[in-house]
Amino acid sequence: xxxxIQRWTRSxxxxxxxxxxxxxLFLTAATDSFLTLQNLFDLLTSTSFAGILAAGLLVxxxxxxxxxxxxxxxxxxxxxxxxxxxxYPIGWFGVFLxxxxxxxxxxxxxxxxxxxxxxxxxxxTISTLNIFYGLLIYITRGDYITSLPSYFREGIWWFEFTxxxxxxxxxxxxxxxxxxxxxxxxxxxxxxxxxxxxxxxGGNEIAAERLGFHVFGxxxxxxxxxxxxxxxxxxxxxxxxQSVTPTTLIGKELEVLAAVVLxxxxxxGGNGSVFGAVLGVMLIAILQNGLILLGVSSYxxxxxxxxxxxxxxxxxxxxxxxxxxxxxx
Numbered sequence: 001x002x003x004x005i006q007r008w009t010r011s012x013x014x015x016x017x018x019x020x021x022x023x024x025l026f027l028t029a030a031t032d033s034f035l036t037l038q039n040l041f042d043l044l045t046s047t048s049f050a051g052i053l054a055a056g057l058l059v060x061x062x063x064x065x066x067x068x069x070x071x072x073x074x075x076x077x078x079x080x081x082x083x084x085x086x087x088y089p090i091g092w093f094g095v096f097l098x099x100x101x102x103x104x105x106x107x108x109x110x111x112x113x114x115x116x117x118x119x120x121x122x123x124x125t126i127s128t129l130n131i132f133y134g135l136l137i138y139i140t141r142g143d144y145i146t147s148l149p150s151y152f153r154e155g156i157w158w159f160e161f162t163x164x165x166x167x168x169x170x171x172x173x174x175x176x177x178x179x180x181x182x183x184x185x186x187x188x189x190x191x192x193x194x195x196x197x198x199x200x201x202g203g204n205e206i207a208a209e210r211l212g213f214h215v216f217g218x219x220x221x222x223x224x225x226x227x228x229x230x231x232x233x234x235x236x237x238x239x240x241x242q243s244v245t246p247t248t249l250i251g252k253e254l255e256v257l258a259a260v261v262l263x264x265x266x267x268x269g270g271n272g273s274v275f276g277a278v279l280g281v282m283l284i285a286i287l288q289n290g291l292i293l294l295g296v297s298s299y300x301x302x303x304x305x306x307x308x309x310x311x312x313x314x315x316x317x318x319x320x321x322x323x324x325x326x327x328x329x
Contacts, residue, residue, distance in 0.1 A: 073132060181233075263280030
């Protein structure tokens with residue numbers, strides 16, 4: 001037991017959790033608005049989109065790839081699903097089915113290009129980000145969808161209660177999808193043989209191929225899973241916004257990537273955990289929320305997110321150098 005605790009205190013997640021706690025205590029002392037049920041509830045709801053995407057991106061990074069196109073995939077899946085839902089009575093099942101199939105197909109397209117053409121995943125997904133988004137804007141002409149089915153507008157609102165100030169709270173649609181997304185990712189990476197293969201591929205792709213791993217199949221699964229999570233995130237965002245705007249999701253890539261890398265996922269592959277990703281999402285969300293509560297201009301958000309990415313990547317690289325130096329000695 002003491003060795004387990006010692007390993008935990010040396011882990012990346014432990015120090016990240018400590019930073020989250022310290023930042024939360026600082027914001028609690030600096031402003032009366034941070035540690036309130038209303039602010040925490042709003043924070044959880046507004047973070048669901050980035051959190052669900054982070055769950056998908058974690059799998060891609062552990063595999064040793066990278067995906068920049070997930071916001072465009074989410075935009076396409078969202079528009080296709082809710083345009084059909086607006087026209088036909090397909091219900092909740094139909095909305096999720098159409099959105100997820102669209103997202104998975106876009107993810108599989110990424111996987112096929114990366115594998116067959118042997119191009120860097122960064123280059124491919126930057127290209128497909130523009131391809132998917134460009135086609136969406138060309139076809140839709142940027143038109144909004146504001147008339148959504150009544151069942152979609154109502155969403156999910158379980159175990160409702162009202163505080164002394166009259167504000168209602170409940171387990172809502174966004175919180176439910178966020179928990180399900182991280183749980184599914186945890187099961188995939190930690191409780192399945194496929195998850196072990198994903199970690200092995202990220203650690204050493206050549207060795208994994210020699211062991212007989214089906215590399216193309218795994219790549220399709222990983223990028224298809226990212227497309228699936230992008231679709232889930234898009235439905236969450238549309239229900240929260242009560243409308244569909246083709247241009248609104250683009251630009252969130254940096255925030256999601258920052259959260260996952262900050263959580264300990266290596267850009268070189270083979271490393272990363274669901275708990276770390278959750279903490280990374282929490283830290284970015286608390287940081288952005290804290291800046292707003294402290295009255296700092298929103299223009300500083302991107303600056304701080306960029307600093308967080310730089311610090312996280314630098315810390316990961318330093319840790320890997322120390323580990324290799326220890327093994328060499």
